[in-house]
Amino acid sequence: MIKERFPGLMANMQVYRTPVSRITGIGAHLPTREIDNRTLVEMIDAPPEVKKKLGKMIDRVTGIKSRRYAPQGTAPSDLACEATTLALESAGVALSQIDTLIFASTDLDIIEPATANIVQQKLGIERINAFDVTNACNSFLQGMNVANSLLATGAANRVLVTSGEVGSYVFNRQLASLGELNIKMGGLTLGDAGAAVIMERANGSAGLLEINLMSIGEHWETCHVPEMTDWRQTEGGSIHGWFYLDMPKLATIAREATVDYFADYATYRRSAHDDHALLERLVQIIPHQISPRFIEDIGRAVFPRGTAADFRRVCVTADIYGNTASTAIPLAMVKLITDGVIEFGSGQEILLYGAASGFGLGHIRMRL
Secondary structure (H helix, E strand, O other): OHHHHHHOOOOOOEEEOOEEEEEEEEEOOOOOOOEEEHHHHOOOOOOHHHHHHHHHHHHHHHOOOOEEOOOOOOHHHHHHHHHHHHHHHOOOOOHOOOOOOOOOOOOOOOOOOOOHHHHHHOOOOOEEEEEEEOOOOOOOHHHHHHHHHHHHHHOOOEEEEEEOOOOOHHHEOOOHHHHHHHHHHHHHOEOOEEEEEEEEEEOOOOOEEEEEEOHHHHHHHHHHHHOOOOOOHHHOOOOOOOOOOOOOHHHHHHHHHHHHHHHHHHHHHHHHHHHOOOHHHHHHEEEEOOOOOHHHHHHHHHOOOOOOOHHOOOOOOOHHEOHHHHHHHHHHHHHHHHHOOOOOOOOEEEEEEEEHHHHHHHEEEOOO
């Protein structure tokens, strides 16, 4: 049973009846170059018979039709800075009013120092508490979690959480056969983006209501960068960036864990808080954008007897942006704001659901 394999999913829930932090500004940056599946296939070194079938297979297996690629030489810090500028404008605050900078990303400019220091330099900030938080595709949610704690304790007054992802750099463009797609399809879903939020202390009912994030470490080997995890044991070995994902295995783990997670969450809300109307209150559930196929599974997990209207409350952007790793959830939030679906100051409740290699999962629920 899934409950035996994934026990205690609600055991460490952070609950805030009165929020201690809130998002006051948000921004996302997308490179202008759009790569559809046909263009992507042209970039891959594969036998003609493989390339002939590949485009339709990507669409059928993942549901992804396009993604954005940044220009050659773009660093994660560049995309983070672009998004930061937009988040500052959204919040209506000056850069000088930020006292903590968290770079929360799967990607990084270099191994050392922290990419946060590079973002700091590019933004022109002389001195600030700047550091990285990394937890695969859940990095951004974990960055928000850290920011919430800093704001709650008074260690920070205004926090910038920012990220940049250049997934186009790490996908393996060598494909000898269709059989290799079991471990290389994931790389074909990746897209590039930047995202940022400004977080401050809450001053009312709006803000983060719940944080529940965790990892099930036994599954870390299903998805990793570099592709070869034993590179340190090889004489003269060096790290390389190819993305490895056992997609069938991780998809099964993610699907089973997600079904169990939302079942336990609904039970938890009913038993611990006598809350029988949570799903009706949630205006949007914004999951990590692995693929539209995965998000369909999330919709069925959240709404086992759901209607078409219910499923429309589960946000999908992976079909047009691909999997942009840690930036996917804030990027989806920006699209929903632009489309007029959600709005800060509205009192709407939304739930951000994270899923990441590791295997990491969990959520943040907030009131806008």
